[in-house]
Amino acid sequence: MPIHSVASLVDDIATNNIILAAFGFATVISLKAWAGGRKCTWERDWAGKMILIVAPPTPSILALLDHLLHLPSPPQILYLPPYASPLPAELLTILHTIRLGITSPLAQLHCEGLPPTPSAVREFTAKWAATPQGTTGEGGRRVDAIVLGAGWEVESSLKKPVEGGWTTHQFHFHLITSLLPHLLRVPAERNIRIISLVSPTWSAALPALNGQAKVGSTVQLTGLRSLNTMLVMRHFQLVLDTLASAVYAKSRPTDVPTGEDEEVKDRGKKRDETLRSNLMAISVVMPWARSEVVRGAVEADVSMFRWILYILLYPLLWIITPSSSRVIQSVLFALSAPVRYGPLDVSPKPARSTQEGEAPPAEDPDEDPRRSAVGGGDVVRDCAVITVPPVLCDPALARATYEDLEQQVEKGVKAQPKK
Known part of the structure; x- marks a missing residue:
């Protein structure tokens, strides 16, 4: 019956129009698949592991929570939204709905509010360190990944910063450096990935970073903050590698020649660049998500005209922008891909030799x-x-950006009295 009904509806339509409609439908599907980007093919055994997700409850973050909890070997997740307790009822309802869909007994989702203030970070760090004796292992509370999922969204120009609170970058820096003494106690055979999400608008702010242009829009402002994030994470990794080199070198002494040759002495003082930290600072450039990036880029919340324009363009945006499940693929790659301990080698490799008449192997x-x-x-x-x-x-430049952010955090911490 359904086939008969459809046939009766298209009976009066010309064949050329049907072919054109089918071609258009195939084009839309192909464009949607291309806009979604690559899909992460790596899988990791997350059973018994812990992930900290520090982010607001945006559609992409909620999709990330739902995806991780439905993995074959799901992790334990501690979700830290930027709200003070008690948490909003809407958020609790969404998280409870996600919990209802969990089928594996290994998957656990815990939620605790963490406002972006120095006092909240201090209280959270104190609770993280206060573990009953005998309930944790050698490295204290277990954590295998930290996702810093705020700061990549293009926010409306009408949104005002919270008085007395941290900026996103100050908050993330304070949180990570406060947890760093506990993270450094982790055994060397375990790696911890600190993942910071970056806005796709970062390239729009490159002229401003070079001093060739001024920041004149929310898109460029968000991009400039993302560039600072990438610079801070790069220098932070250098700090982590230097600490690891100083610790590991003690257990692997080397004979350094002695003498009056200053060059030899300086060579002995340099850190061993082959020793890398098991703490990995990774920046992930997010796609052009509809809710987090495009909506703020077109200033849909500024006026009714822009809001109506955003609604009218939404069908087109649905086609050319990825869905929430595709937005998180790069984050999943950063979480699950194998670890590379050496530098990235992109030099072309020699082609594989094949016998005569044999087809070359597929890449x-x-x-x-x-x-x-x-x-x-x-x-x-x-x-x-x-x-x-x-x-x-x-x-x-990376060091200057890192030290400037460090000074801002130090001033903010000293300015707020301890309770």
Whole structure:
């Protein structure tokens, strides 16, 4: 009967129009699949592992929570939204709905409010360190990944910062540095991935970073903050590697020649660059998500006209922008891809020899060094490690950005009295 009904409806339509409609439908589906980007193909055994997700409850973050909890070997998740207790009833309802869909007894979702203030970070760190004796292992409370999921959204120009609170970058820096003494106690055979999400508008702010242009829009302002995040994470990885080199070198002494040659002495004082930290700072460039990026970029909340325009363009945006399940694929890649301990080698490899008359082997995407592993200090986009512009590789600029943020956090912590 359904086939008969459809046939009766299209009976009067010309064949050329049906072919044109079918071609248009196939084009839309192909464009939607292409806009979704690559899909993460790596899987990791998360059973018994803990992930901290520090982010507001945006559609992408909720999709990430739901996806991780439905993995074959799901992790335990501690979700820290930027709200004070008691949490909003709407958020509790959403989280309870996610819990109802969990089928594995290994999956656990815990939620605790963490406002972006110095006092809240201090209280959380104190509770994290206060564990009953005998309930934790050698490295204290277990944590295998920390996702800093705020700051990549393009916010409306009408939104005002919270008085007396941290900015997103100050909050993240204070939280990570407060947890760092506990993270450094983790055994060397375990790696912890600190993942910071970056806005796709970062490239729009490159001229402003070079001093060639001024920041004049919310898109450029968000992009500039994302560039600062990438610089801070790059220098933070250098700090982590330096600490690891100082610790590991004690257990692996080397004979340093003695003498009056200053060059030999300086060579002995340099850190061993082959020793890398098991703490990995990774930046993930997010796609152009509809709710988090496009809506703020078009200033849909500023006026009724822009809101109506956003609604009218939404069908087109649905086609050319990825869904929430595709937005999180790069985050899943950063969480699940194998660890690369050496530098990224993208030099062309010699072609495999084949016998005469034999077809050349198909290329395996997992053999691509950009998609086969992830290392500390990498920038990930579309499930692959990318090469950033030279200005983002400047160690002096990265250090200056890191130290400036460090000074801001120190002033904020000292300005707020302890309770």
